[in-house]
Amino acid sequence: MHKHHIGILCLLLATPVSALDSVGTVTAKLEGQDLTWQVLRQEDGSAMVQVTDIGPISMIDLSAFGDGNFYIGLVYEGSPAIEKAPAGITIDMRPDKGPLAGTIWKSDKAPSAPEMSLERLDLQDTGRMEASFTAVLCRNDDPAQCKTVTGRIDTDLAGR
Secondary structure, X not given: OOHHHXXXXXXXXXXXXXXXXXXXXXXXXEOOEEEEEEEEEEOOOOEOEEEEEEOOEEEEEEEEEEOEEEEEEEEEEOOOOOOOOOOEEEEEEEOOOHHHOXXXXXXXXXXXXXXXXXXXXXXXXXXXXXXXXXXXXXXXXXXXXXXXXXXXXXXXXXXX
């Protein structure tokens, strides 16, 4: 589990549910199962989205909860922009319903890299991301078992 995931999980466990507000959604279809997650914002305005600039690279980390949990990490050479493809994409999913419940599905050891099509990426003010993605995800406990997932991200980047 990524250190970022542990931090978000601790934050959620320490925050009353009533203090969280949805700023967007992630939807996906995995093994015929429709899944939905909410990108949440707390009362202080901070969202489960982090945009970090580290020297020559920028990273966008987005976590969402609902039908289990969802994480996507984007790495850019230079500043993120809609006309620029990410240099790296990581997707982790843990559905909590159906026959796939509890299984961690990851892109990091998959036979092909995830693909993302950004329709909107605005990092000003509250920010906004609208994108679709396709990825082959493999089970964390059985990397030879892989499935294709397609999905969509439609969220504010509020309080980033």
